[in-house]
Amino acid sequence: AQSVTQLDSQVPVFEEAPVELRCNYSSSVSVYLFWYVQYPNQGLQLLLKYLSGSTLVESINGFEAEFNKSQTSFHLRKPSVHISDTAEYFCAVSDPENTGNQFYFGTGTSLTVIP
Amino acid sequence: KAGVTQTPRYLIKTRGQQVTLSCSPISGHRSVSWYQQTPGQGLQFLFEYFSETQRNKGNFPGRFSGRQFSNSRSEMNVSTLELGDSALYLCASSGTANNYGYTFGSGTRLTVV
Numbered sequence: 001a002q003s004v005t006q007l008d009s010q011v012p013v014f015e016e017a018p019v020e021l022r023c024n025y026s027s028s029v030s031v032y033l034f035w036y037v038q039y040p041n042q043g044l045q046l047l048l049k050y051l052s053g054s055t056l057v058e059s060i061n062g063f064e065a066e067f068n069k070s071q072t073s074f075h076l077r078k079p080s081v082h083i084s085d086t087a088e089y090f091c092a093v094s095d096p097e098n099t100g101n102q103f104y105f106g107t108g109t110s111l112t113v114i115p
Numbered sequence: 116k117a118g119v120t121q122t123p124r125y126l127i128k129t130r131g132q133q134v135t136l137s138c139s140p141i142s143g144h145r146s147v148s149w150y151q152q153t154p155g156q157g158l159q160f161l162f163e164y165f166s167e168t169q170r171n172k173g174n175f176p177g178r179f180s181g182r183q184f185s186n187s188r189s190e191m192n193v194s195t196l197e198l199g200d201s202a203l204y205l206c207a208s209s210g211t212a213n214n215y216g217y218t219f220g221s222g223t224r225l226t227v228v
Contacts, residue, residue, distance in 0.1 A: 032215075043119070043205055043219035051215060090158065100171050101148065105158035
């Protein structure tokens with residue numbers, strides 16, 4: 001089974017500053033990688049995903065993540081955060097060849113943007 | 116188009132009771148998965164259904180069961196509720212047989228007292 005580690009449980013950052021949320025997973029076999037965001041009292045919203053191809057993936061709201069196979073990482077970055085980015089962020093991995101469509105989630109990183 | 120609808124949004128049950136949660140996927144979606152979210156254990160996979168067949172099951176006791184109907188709507192049932200079953204239960208649906216594009220519902224918040 002896969003395991004996902006999100007190294008920072010809480011990340012405070014000032015508005016308009018850059019941020020990086022770190023994610024490492026346990027195995028370097030072929031995996032799919034995802035970042036989801038959760039706002040209070042809501043479900044998960046897909047931010048971006050890596051399935052294959054270019055190792056740098058981008059979302060429509062300015063986030064990007066880079067798949068690094070050798071370091072088994074998929075860190076999420078944004079060059080300039082906004083107050084509205086305050087939320088819980090989850091990294092997820094699926095291993096289609098071994099466990100099908102099951103997602104393995106990290107424990108989440110709470111991003112707080114300070115005005 | 117409407118998103119994934121989970122009902123009810125909130126539920127309070129007593130230990131020992133049973134509960135049924137409902138999930139209506141996005142129209143046309145045939146794949147449905149369920150996850151349990153708790154502060155202590157995080158997000159954990161419960162089951163996955165595709166075209167009424169359970170394709171995968173997580174590591175939960177037999178008290179947790181589910182099913183999917185011909186219209187792709189899904190239900191999960193928890194019998195003999197325990198305090199530790201208090202959680203946010205999330206349902207996700209996909210229009211394909213894989214999880215390239217899972218859309219999650221807002222969840223059902225179950226509190227067991």
